Amino acid sequence: MADKTAKNSNLRNANKAKNDEFYTQFHDIEKEINAYLDYDQNTFRGKTILLPCDDPEWSNFTKFFAQNFERLGLKKLISTSFAPDSKAFKGGYQPTLFESENPQFDKEKTVTNGKIFTLTHDKSGDNKIDINDLEWTYLKGDGDFRSDEIKKLRNEADIIVTNPPFSLFREFLAWIVEAEKQFLIIGNMNAITYKEVFPLIKNDKMWTGSRFNQRLNGKNMTFYVPDDYKLTGTEVEVSSDGKKMISVAGTGWYTNLDHGRRHQPLPLMTMADNIKFSKHKQVKGQEYLKYDNYNAIEVPFTDAIPSDYKGAMGVPISFLNKYNPEQFEILNALNRYSLFDDDDLIINKNEARIGNHMCSINNGAGYTYFRIIIKHRN
Numbered sequence: 001m002a003d004k005t006a007k008n009s010n011l012r013n014a015n016k017a018k019n020d021e022f023y024t025q026f027h028d029i030e031k032e033i034n035a036y037l038d039y040d041q042n043t044f045r046g047k048t049i050l051l052p053c054d055d056p057e058w059s060n061f062t063k064f065f066a067q068n069f070e071r072l073g074l075k076k077l078i079s080t081s082f083a084p085d086s087k088a089f090k091g092g093y094q095p096t097l098f099e100s101e102n103p104q105f106d107k108e109k110t111v112t113n114g115k116i117f118t119l120t121h122d123k124s125g126d127n128k129i130d131i132n133d134l135e136w137t138y139l140k141g142d143g144d145f146r147s148d149e150i151k152k153l154r155n156e157a158d159i160i161v162t163n164p165p166f167s168l169f170r171e172f173l174a175w176i177v178e179a180e181k182q183f184l185i186i187g188n189m190n191a192i193t194y195k196e197v198f199p200l201i202k203n204d205k206m207w208t209g210s211r212f213n214q215r216l217n218g219k220n221m222t223f224y225v226p227d228d229y230k231l232t233g234t235e236v237e238v239s240s241d242g243k244k245m246i247s248v249a250g251t252g253w254y255t256n257l258d259h260g261r262r263h264q265p266l267p268l269m270t271m272a273d274n275i276k277f278s279k280h281k282q283v284k285g286q287e288y289l290k291y292d293n294y295n296a297i298e299v300p301f302t303d304a305i306p307s308d309y310k311g312a313m314g315v316p317i318s319f320l321n322k323y324n325p326e327q328f329e330i331l332n333a334l335n336r337y338s339l340f341d342d343d344d345l346i347i348n349k350n351e352a353r354i355g356n357h358m359c360s361i362n363n364g365a366g367y368t369y370f371r372i373i374i375k376h377r378n
């Protein structure tokens with residue numbers, strides 16, 4: 001039995017580690033960055049950008065920021081990688097020709113150490129700063145973002161941009177937040193429900209980026225995976241140039257950089273009009289129910305938020321992509337429990353909480369998924 005448990009947990013870890021090796025497409029990075037530039041063309045001007053957890057020889061993050069160094073007005077670009085020997089997913093590692101043909105190449109360090117690439121000035125003498133001016137060396141350690149070596153780079157940086165390892169998302173976010181840095185990172189929508197993450201969202205210290213949980217041309221955000229990655233499931237494909245790819249539902253960007261979509265008000269109908277005209281059968285001709293144990297109405301769809309309801313409302317997490325902090329205030333989050341205990345909207349706060357499912361409606365006849373509690377600002 002113990003053996004079986006160990007086996008299962010090995011399998012789980014291997015699966016998790018596999019998900020750490022998803023690589024971001026160039027046009028996804030470009031499109032996202034453009035959204036911040038559209039809002040403020042100086043978002044990145046004079047800034048030091050750190051790209052940790054990267055693979056700078058071929059990563060599209062390093063490529064994009066190096067190619068756009070001058071356009072963005074960067075001060076410095078730093079990109080670091082994680083040593084192949086330290087990666088949990090053991091794919092067949094081969095150093096790139098770029099590395100193996102370089103005089104610095106070290107056949108030990110290529111597997112045991114991370115690498116650091118930096119860009120600050122025109123090295124090649126062609127009067128422009130671009131990808132040809134990147135300088136690199138091996139790191140002293142393996143490039144783990146938690147190491148002192150990478151923490152020092154974090155402290156030097158103004159903005160941290162990456163697609164961090166999926167299995168370490170909470171830790172990675174905490175690592176950014178403790179240093180109070182600006183950031184733009186890829187993550188899964190489920191992270192919203194983590195108790196470490198939601199308070200940041202509630203306090204407007206983090207929000208969803210321009211693309212979040214959104215299908216474009218009918219497709220979720222799609223990533224490259226290692227060549228020896230076994231593709232299963234329906235959301236997998238091979239790109240036109242033969243690279244393996246995977247589409248991941250509910251994925252998108254988290255950030256604390258401002259962008260335009262965040263300030264667009266969500267167009268809404270009154271409660272009466274929703275009940276009369278809503279396209280959702282759960283809303284049309286129905287009434288908005290209150291939770292049994294929490295003083296808010298249940299709103300099952302973001303586009304069914306009534307424009308004229310003054311009290312608290314529970315909405316699905318997909319609301320966050322439409323959240324405009326001038327229009328709404330976020331109060332709490334509910335599932336079985338209330339994320340914040342001192343909330344006056346909890347009914348019978350002093351009673352033993354066990355059994356008082358926070359998302360129960362109709363005297364326990366139904367339970368909704370995780371809900372974000374919001375109210376109109378005016």
Ligand SMILES: C[S@@+](CC[C@H](N)C(=O)[O-])C[C@H]1O[C@@H](n2cnc3c(N)ncnc32)[C@H](O)[C@@H]1O
Pocket residue numbers: 019020021022023024052053054055059060061081082087088143144145146162163164165166168
């Ligand atoms: C999701 S991939 C993204 C890579 C790249 N940023 C991109 O988007 O193309 C995450 C990378 O972080 C690496 N990684 C895993 N654990 C790490 C750690 N503790 N410190 C630094 N990097 C780590 C993985 O090996 C992988 O290369």
